[in-house]
Amino acid sequence: MEQIGHACEEWGAFQLKNHGIPKSVIEELEMQTKRLFDLPKEQKMKALRTPDYPTGYGTVWITPFFQQRMWQEGFTIFGSSEDDAKKIWPDDYQTFCDATKKFQEESKVLIEKLIHLSFKYLGISEEEEANWIGNNHAGATQLNSYPVCPKPENAMGIAPHTDTSIFTLLNQSQASGLQVFKDGSGWFNVPLEPNTVVINTGDVLHILSNARFKSALHRVTVNSIKHRYSMVYFYRPIMEHVVSPLGSDNPRFRALTFKEYVAIKDKHFDKSLSIISVKED
Ligand SMILES: O=C(O)CCC(=O)C(=O)O
Numbered sequence: 010m011e012q013i014g015h016a017c018e019e020w021g022a023f024q025l026k027n028h029g030i031p032k033s034v035i036e037e038l039e040m041q042t043k044r045l046f047d048l049p050k051e052q053k054m055k056a057l058r059t060p061d062y063p064t065g066y067g068t069v070w071i072t073p074f075f076q077q078r079m080w081q082e083g084f085t086i087f088g089s090s091e092d093d094a095k096k097i098w099p100d101d102y103q104t105f106c107d108a109t110k111k112f113q114e115e116s117k118v119l120i121e122k123l124i125h126l127s128f129k130y131l132g133i134s135e136e137e138e139a140n141w142i143g144n145n146h147a148g149a150t151q152l153n154s155y156p157v158c159p160k161p162e163n164a165m166g167i168a169p170h171t172d173t174s175i176f177t178l179l180n181q182s183q184a185s186g187l188q189v190f191k192d193g194s195g196w197f198n199v200p201l202e203p204n205t206v207v208i209n210t211g212d213v214l215h216i217l218s219n220a221r222f223k224s225a226l227h228r229v230t231v232n233s234i235k236h237r238y239s240m241v242y243f244y245r246p247i248m249e250h251v252v253s254p255l256g257s258d259n260p261r262f263r264a265l266t267f268k269e270y271v272a273i274k275d276k277h278f279d280k281s282l283s284i285i286s287v288k289e290d
């Protein structure tokens with residue numbers, strides 16, 4: 010608990026071994042992720058994401074905030090992946106759906122343990138904790154592919170951003186590339202370690218902790234040798250849930266629904282947390 014709390018305060022991110030997610034669950038999703046992105050473009054485009062339809066194949070959601078295209082393709086899942094997987098593999102979608110479902114279930118269990126420990130560290134009651142887990146949570150899964158890049162020094166896999174989640178769980182596959190920013194020190198590579206997941210805190214936990222926990226600023230670099238993949242799970246509250254600093258006499262953020270926060274983030278991106286900050290007298 011202490012180590013997790015300190016990591017969230019200092020970095021907003023940490024690597025976790027002995028995390029309890031079976032190796033087979035991660036390996037199976039890794040295989041399905043490669044199977045998906047190795048398909049011809051026309052086949053992936055059958056599940057193209059649109060502004061009105063937020064799941065499926067497409068570029069990362071932060072794309073509109075940057076002038077340069079990112080060296081990345083992605084696949085977004087809210088809840089079940091079945092509808093989108095059927096568009097791509099009408100007769101053969103089941104193995105993909107099973108892999109995403111198992112990954113979501115295991116990630117949820119692990120993140121709920123982390124919520125328990127981090128809330129305890131912050132002195133938040135178990136009664137309050139119950140409001141953030143189980144049926145009050147919504148999961149989103151993001152699969153990312155970063156093809157080999159001939160000029161990696163000129164490209165960015167995913168530009169710097171913070172996640173909108175409570176916690177994010179991330180697996181790097183084939184190559185490292187994830188970097189986390191530490192105030193006063195700069196960008197740090199997150200090494201590729203076997204049987205290890207990366208956890209980072211997102212904006213929601215930053216708000217709940219009244220800014221005690223960092224929301225890790227992170228980005229992805231690409232390379233000229235290996236095609237990199239990542240599999241990411243975002244643990245988020247349901248849209249109607251009110252987000253505000255928990256148990257603090259001196260809240261640094263105003264209360265708002267998660268839905269409202271998502272809308273602010275879609276419009277104002279990296280200014281979002283300062284927009285909901287309460288001005289000090
Ligand atoms: O590919 C990665 O390592 C990070 C992906 C990421 O930051 C995201 O999907 O939000």
Ligand SMILES: [Fe+2]
Pocket residue numbers: 170171172227
């Ligand atoms: Fe991210």
